[in-house]
Amino acid sequence: MVNIEQLPALPSKKIKSYRLINSKFPPISLFDDVADANEFNSLYALQTLTNPRLKNEVGDLQLIPRTEIPFGIPGCSYATAPFTHVNPDGSRFSNGAFGILYLADSMETAIAEVKHHQHAYWSRVPELNYERFVFRGLICHFDEVDILDGLTLSSTNPIYSPTDYSEARVLGHAIKHNKSMGIRYHSVRRQSAICWALMTPSHVTSIQQATHYEMVWNGSITGVNKLSSTL
Numbered sequence: 076m077v078n079i080e081q082l083p084a085l086p087s088k089k090i091k092s093y094r095l096i097n098s099k100f101p102p103i104s105l106f107d108d109v110a111d112a113n114e115f116n117s118l119y120a121l122q123t124l125t126n127p128r129l130k131n132e133v134g135d136l137q138l139i140p141r142t143e144i145p146f147g148i149p150g151c152s153y154a155t156a157p158f159t160h161v162n163p164d165g166s167r168f169s170n171g172a173f174g175i176l177y178l179a180d181s182m183e184t185a186i187a188e189v190k191h192h193q194h195a196y197w198s199r200v201p202e203l204n205y206e207r208f209v210f211r212g213l214i215c216h217f218d219e220v221d222i223l224d225g226l227t228l229s230s231t232n233p234i235y236s237p238t239d240y241s242e243a244r245v246l247g248h249a250i251k252h253n254k255s256m257g258i259r260y261h262s263v264r265r266q267s268a269i270c271w272a273l274m275t276p277s278h279v280t281s282i283q284q285a286t287h288y289e290m291v292w293n294g295s296i297t298g299v300n301k302l303s304s305t306l
Contacts, residue, residue: 087220092178103152134159150282168247212286225260
């Protein structure tokens with residue numbers, strides 16, 4: 076079991092990273108329409124009177140302190156959504172009790188990570204013979220300061236197991252409980268690549284849409300195609 080005290084905290088460094096999300100999840104305009112928490116609280120209270128779908132759109136606001144939401148940055152909703160719309164099945168570093176913003180060192184790494192999980196999910200859907208799924212490619216800038224460096228651990232460490240997330244989730248819970256910023260770690264789906272798991276969006280300075288991709292399912296994911304670019 077990894078003790079978080081074994082992991083050094085990284086110094087301040089501006090990082091450019093990448094993320095891929097299903098395009099069926101649109102940006103949440105309310106996060107992007109305000110400059111600070113006070114404006115958000117006022118607008119949220121007003122809009123809930125007329126928009127019954129707002130709570131579903133925004134997600135569970137109890138899961139993230141208002142002080143951690145980076146209001147005013149480009150793409151605030153992209154930075155915040157993983158923390159208010161939490162996958163109950165969990166992820167590598169979470170058992171589903173809290174959200175994590177996962178980022179990769181390149182779009183190729185982000186695609187490799189998402190492709191693996193999409194294959195695992197859709198292969199369990201019976202009689203799905205053909206489908207195409209469209210994703211948004213995002214570029215994220217953030218400060219690496221105080222993120223723990225999991226690259227100091229061997230890639231054979233149990234937290235890097237391809238299928239068993241139990242050790243990684245114990246570490247993730249400890250990082251979250253200790254209020255650390257997150258962890259930098261070896262990508263499990265692309266050799267020699269790097270990923271980050273941010274426990275808070277507070278150090279994110281921008282997330283902007285860059286591209287669209289499609290994944291083609293034909294009993295397995297048989298193709299990944301770039302559809303467009305906005306940059």
